[in-house]
Amino acid sequence: MSSSDDDMPLAKAPKTNGLMNGSGHKSNGVIPKSVDKAMDREIPSAVNGAPGISIRNGPMEEMDIDGPEQNGKASNKRKARASMGHGKSYKEASDEDDEDAKPLSKRRRVSKGKTKVDSDSDSDDAPLVSKKAKGKSPTILRKPVKASETAIGESEDSDAPLGQKLAKEKAMIEKRAEKEAKAIRKEEKQASTKKHVNGTTPSSSKRKSNGVKKEVSDDDVPLSSKAPAKKKTATKPEAPTPKKKNKAVKKETEEDLEAEAEEEEYRWWEDLSKGDGTKKWSTLEHNGVVFPPPYEPLPNNVQMRYDGIPVRMAPEAEEIAGFFGAMLNSTHNVENPTFQKNFFEDFTKTLKDTGGATDKNGNKVNIKEFSKCDFQPIFEYFDAQRTAKKALPAAEKKKLKAEKDETEAPYLYCMWDGRKQKVGNFRVEPPGLFRGRGDHPKTGRVKKRVQPEQITINIGAEAKVPSPPEGHRWKEIKHDQEGTWLAMWQENINGAYKYVMLAANSDIKGQSDYKKFEKARELKKYIDIVRNDYEKELKDKVMQTRQRATAVYLIDKFALRAGNEKGDDEADTVGCCSLKFEHITLKPPNKVIFDFLGKDSIRFYDEVEVDQQVFKNLMIFKKPPKTDGDEIFDRLTTSALNKHLSNYMPGLTAKVFRTYNASFTMANLLRDMKLTGSVAQKVVDYNEANRRVAILCNHKRTVAAAHETQMEKLGDRIKGLKYQKWRIKQMMLDIDPKIKKKLGAEMFELDDDLDEAWIREHQNFLVEEQRQKIEKKFNKENEKLKADGEKEMKHKELEERLEAANELEKKFKKENKTGKVEAEGKGPTIERCQANLDKLDQRIQNMDFQAKDKENNKEVALGTSKINYIDPRLTVVFSKKFGVPIEKFFSKTLREKFDWAIKSVDENWEF
Incomplete structure (x- = not known):
C-alpha cells in the first residue's frame, strides 16, 4: 500500500486564518510607507550575514521575541515552547501517492479548461529533522541536542565556519542558475525565430536543402518533452541491440522463448510519445488482496488481570487487550499518556458493546481505571511465542517461508496492458493500535479489521474479478482507467484512503519519479524570473502580495513545506503558509528561529539568517495586536500560492522548489569534480557533496542517540x-x-x-x-x-x-x-x-x-536528499564518470526503484 498508516484524510476543513485560534487579529490589507520606514529605523543593519543558510539546530534556554520595541511597547520574552515534542524516526524512502492514482470520486474537482493545481503539501517528502532518542517517552518533551555554531561542524582547512563558506557557494550557485535560465530561454527564442523565418517546423523537417535532409535539433525540444538521454550535452545511449539468430544447430524450446519474452525489457523512458494522457491502462488483471489471518483467542490460562483478578471477555475485546499486551516492551508507546488514554477509551467501548468482562465465576467486573489493568500475562504469552519462533530450526523456518510464499505468489504480480508488473503491497493491513508519527493526537486508537465489504477493486472490464473470501462480497468493482490503483479502502483512524499500487520498480512508479524530476528540470528555465519577482514583491505595499513573496522566499531558501489546511481533529502540524505567531521568533538584526511541528508531527527547529527586508516583513506580519494563535500569513493560502506559481510554468508548486534546489546544487557540485584515489575515497567525496546539498537545502536532523x-x-x-x-x-x-x-x-x-x-x-x-x-x-x-x-x-x-x-x-x-x-x-x-x-x-x-x-x-539527513530530492540520474552520472559501483550509493531496493535512471543516462548527462 502506498499510503502509510497515518495518512491524513482527503477532506480538509477550511483554513482558519487565525479566526478560530488566538485573538483572531488580521493584518491590514495595505502596508503604509510610514510602517516600512519605522521598521527600517528599529532594525540595526546586519553585518557579515549569510542569508539562506541554517546557523544552528540546537536549543535555546530563552528566546527574545521581536527584540526592538514595536509601537512604543517593549516585546515580552518567553521560554522556548515545551509543547513542541521532539522528533521521531521515519522511513527515508516513501512513495508518492499521485493524484491520478485515486478513484475519480475521491479526486479534487477542477473546472474544465483550468490548470489543475495541487494544493497539497509535499506528500512525497520525508521529514526534515529530528529522530527520537531511544527509551524516551513522547511525553518527556525536550529540545534537540545542542549542536555546534553551524550545526554541521567547522571546516577542516579554515577557522571560518563551514556555514559561511557554503553561504557564498549558495549565492554563486544561484547566480549560475540565473545565467543558465537566461541562456536556455535565449536559445529557445533563437530556435523559434529561426523556425519562423525558415518556415521550418518539426513536422516539415523532411524537406531537403541542397539535396540533404535537414535534421531537427534536440535543442528545439522543450525540457519537459526531452528524453533524458537526448540532452544536447549527453551522448545518446545505444539502442538495445536486436538479438541475432544463432546459426548454430540449437532448437529453442517453448520454455526458452517464454523466458526470453518474460525478461524482455520495456525501456519506457526512450518512448515518451504517449505523453501524459489521462488514460493509464487499457487492460488490467490481478488477483486482489491478501487478508490477515482471523483472530485466534488466547488460551484459557492467559487472561488480563484487573485489580489482581483474572477477567474473561468477548473475543473482540480480548483481541484489543492483546494488541496492548503484546507491545509492553515498546515503552515509548505504552507509557505515553495519550496512547494510554486513546487505547483505554476504545477498549472500554468495545467491552461495553460486547457484554463487558467477568471473573472466573461469571460475576461482572467493571473495568473503569487503566492503572488497575495488568497486561503482563498477555505479554508473556506473546513473548514466548516470539521466542519459540526465533528458536525454530532453519529448515522449519525455510519450510514456513516457502508455504507463505506459495500462498502469496498469485498476488505478487498483475498484468498491466499485457505486461507483467510487480504489485507493491497487496496485503491488507492487520488490526492493531495506531502509533502515528511524532506526537500524533490519535496515537493508541484501535485500527479496526478491514472487511471485504469495505474494499473497492479496480480492474479491467474484460478481466476476471478476484473472488472475495467465502461469505463476503466486495464493496464495489470499478474500471477506472485513469487511476493506477488496484484496490482501495478507507481506514477508521483518520478516514484516509489506503491504496494497493504497483511496486516502486514498476513502469508507472518509475514514470511518476521521472516526471517529478523533469518538472524540477523545467524550473531551470524560469527560476531567475521567479526569484526576481518575489524579491521585488517583498516591498509591495499590498499585504497579500508581500506575504506571498515572503512565503516563496522562505520556501525557496529554507526548503519549508507549503503547509496545508487542517481540521480540528487533525494533528496540529503546520507549514510555511500556516505558521502562527508563536512559531517564529525574531532576533535582530536578521535572525529567525523556527519552532513548530511539521509533517508527521515531527518537530522543526532551526535558526537561520534572512535578508533584512524579509526580517522586516516578518516583524510587520507579527505586529501587535497579533498574539499566540494568530497566523503569520493570514492573507495567504497554500492553494493561492500554488495557483500563483503555476503562472510561471504549468504544474509548478511549492514542493518543486525542494527538488529543483537539491538537484541543481548537486549538479553544480558534480560538474566541477575531478576525483582520484580509491573507491572508498570517492564514496566519501560523493557523500560530502550530498552533505553540502543537505545543508544548503536545510535537510537537518538531530544527532541520533546511538x-x-x-x-x-x-x-x-x-x-x-x-x-x-x-x-x-x-x-x-x-x-x-x-x-x-x-x-x-x-x-x-x-x-x-x-x-x-x-x-x-x-x-x-x-x-x-x-x-x-x-x-x-x-x-x-x-x-x-x-x-x-x-x-x-x-x-x-x-x-x-x-x-x-x-x-x-x-x-x-x-x-x-x-x-x-x-x-x-x-x-x-x-x-x-x-x-x-x-x-x-x-x-x-x-x-x-x-x-x-x-x-x-x-547532523545531516543524506538519505532524505539522495532519495527524494536529488535527481537519481546525477548519482548515476557520478558512478559512471568516476568508476564507482552504483551499489555504493543505492541499495537493491533503490536500484530497482531507479532502474530507469541507471539505464537511461551516461556520464555526460546533465540536470
Whole structure:
C-alpha cells in the first residue's frame, strides 16, 4: 500500500486564518510607507550575514521575541515552547501517492479548461529533522541536542565556519542558475525565430536543402518533452541491440522463448510519445488482496488481570487487550499518556458493546481505571511465542517461508496492458493500535479489521474479478482507467484512503519519479524570473502580495513545506503558509528561529539568517495586536500560492522548489569534480557533496542517540586492525631480529591508541568471537544434517572444534607474558608479512574514511536528499564518470526503484 498508516484524510476543513485560534487579529490589507520606514529605523543593519543558510539546530534556554520595541511597547520574552515534542524516526524512502492514482470520486474537482493545481503539501517528502532518542517517552518533551555554531561542524582547512563558506557557494550557485535560465530561454527564442523565418517546423523537417535532409535539433525540444538521454550535452545511449539468430544447430524450446519474452525489457523512458494522457491502462488483471489471518483467542490460562483478578471477555475485546499486551516492551508507546488514554477509551467501548468482562465465576467486573489493568500475562504469552519462533530450526523456518510464499505468489504480480508488473503491497493491513508519527493526537486508537465489504477493486472490464473470501462480497468493482490503483479502502483512524499500487520498480512508479524530476528540470528555465519577482514583491505595499513573496522566499531558501489546511481533529502540524505567531521568533538584526511541528508531527527547529527586508516583513506580519494563535500569513493560502506559481510554468508548486534546489546544487557540485584515489575515497567525496546539498537545502536532523556508540564500535574496529599490524610487525622480528635496526625501532612500537588494558579486553573479545563462530557453524551443520535425515554430530565434535579458540587464548597469554609474538602460517617470510601490513593499511584507511563520513553526516539527513530530492540520474552520472559501483550509493531496493535512471543516462548527462 502506498499510503502509510497515518495518512491524513482527503477532506480538509477550511483554513482558519487565525479566526478560530488566538485573538483572531488580521493584518491590514495595505502596508503604509510610514510602517516600512519605522521598521527600517528599529532594525540595526546586519553585518557579515549569510542569508539562506541554517546557523544552528540546537536549543535555546530563552528566546527574545521581536527584540526592538514595536509601537512604543517593549516585546515580552518567553521560554522556548515545551509543547513542541521532539522528533521521531521515519522511513527515508516513501512513495508518492499521485493524484491520478485515486478513484475519480475521491479526486479534487477542477473546472474544465483550468490548470489543475495541487494544493497539497509535499506528500512525497520525508521529514526534515529530528529522530527520537531511544527509551524516551513522547511525553518527556525536550529540545534537540545542542549542536555546534553551524550545526554541521567547522571546516577542516579554515577557522571560518563551514556555514559561511557554503553561504557564498549558495549565492554563486544561484547566480549560475540565473545565467543558465537566461541562456536556455535565449536559445529557445533563437530556435523559434529561426523556425519562423525558415518556415521550418518539426513536422516539415523532411524537406531537403541542397539535396540533404535537414535534421531537427534536440535543442528545439522543450525540457519537459526531452528524453533524458537526448540532452544536447549527453551522448545518446545505444539502442538495445536486436538479438541475432544463432546459426548454430540449437532448437529453442517453448520454455526458452517464454523466458526470453518474460525478461524482455520495456525501456519506457526512450518512448515518451504517449505523453501524459489521462488514460493509464487499457487492460488490467490481478488477483486482489491478501487478508490477515482471523483472530485466534488466547488460551484459557492467559487472561488480563484487573485489580489482581483474572477477567474473561468477548473475543473482540480480548483481541484489543492483546494488541496492548503484546507491545509492553515498546515503552515509548505504552507509557505515553495519550496512547494510554486513546487505547483505554476504545477498549472500554468495545467491552461495553460486547457484554463487558467477568471473573472466573461469571460475576461482572467493571473495568473503569487503566492503572488497575495488568497486561503482563498477555505479554508473556506473546513473548514466548516470539521466542519459540526465533528458536525454530532453519529448515522449519525455510519450510514456513516457502508455504507463505506459495500462498502469496498469485498476488505478487498483475498484468498491466499485457505486461507483467510487480504489485507493491497487496496485503491488507492487520488490526492493531495506531502509533502515528511524532506526537500524533490519535496515537493508541484501535485500527479496526478491514472487511471485504469495505474494499473497492479496480480492474479491467474484460478481466476476471478476484473472488472475495467465502461469505463476503466486495464493496464495489470499478474500471477506472485513469487511476493506477488496484484496490482501495478507507481506514477508521483518520478516514484516509489506503491504496494497493504497483511496486516502486514498476513502469508507472518509475514514470511518476521521472516526471517529478523533469518538472524540477523545467524550473531551470524560469527560476531567475521567479526569484526576481518575489524579491521585488517583498516591498509591495499590498499585504497579500508581500506575504506571498515572503512565503516563496522562505520556501525557496529554507526548503519549508507549503503547509496545508487542517481540521480540528487533525494533528496540529503546520507549514510555511500556516505558521502562527508563536512559531517564529525574531532576533535582530536578521535572525529567525523556527519552532513548530511539521509533517508527521515531527518537530522543526532551526535558526537561520534572512535578508533584512524579509526580517522586516516578518516583524510587520507579527505586529501587535497579533498574539499566540494568530497566523503569520493570514492573507495567504497554500492553494493561492500554488495557483500563483503555476503562472510561471504549468504544474509548478511549492514542493518543486525542494527538488529543483537539491538537484541543481548537486549538479553544480558534480560538474566541477575531478576525483582520484580509491573507491572508498570517492564514496566519501560523493557523500560530502550530498552533505553540502543537505545543508544548503536545510535537510537537518538531530544527532541520533546511538551515534556515539556506533562511532565507538567503529573506533574499536580500527584499533583492532592496528593491533593486528603490531602483531605482524612482532612476527617480522621473530623471523629476522635484525630488521628492527634496518627499518627503525619506531616502526615496531605499539600505537599510541593501544594501551595494555584495551589489548587484554580485545584479546578476550577475539577469543569469544571465535567461540561463537565455531558454535554457530556447528549448529547450522547439524540443522542441515537433520533436515536431510542424516545423523547429527555429537557434542564431542563441538568440543574438539572449540580447541582452536582455547589455543588462541593460550597464545595471547604467552605473548602477554613474554612480550614476543611467534610467526604464524606455513613458511612465513618478511615479504608476506609486509604484504599483510599493506592490506591492513588499506583497510584502516577505508575505515577512517567511513568514520570521517559518519561523523560529518551525523547532523545531516543524506538519505532524505539522495532519495527524494536529488535527481537519481546525477548519482548515476557520478558512478559512471568516476568508476564507482552504483551499489555504493543505492541499495537493491533503490536500484530497482531507479532502474530507469541507471539505464537511461551516461556520464555526460546533465540536470
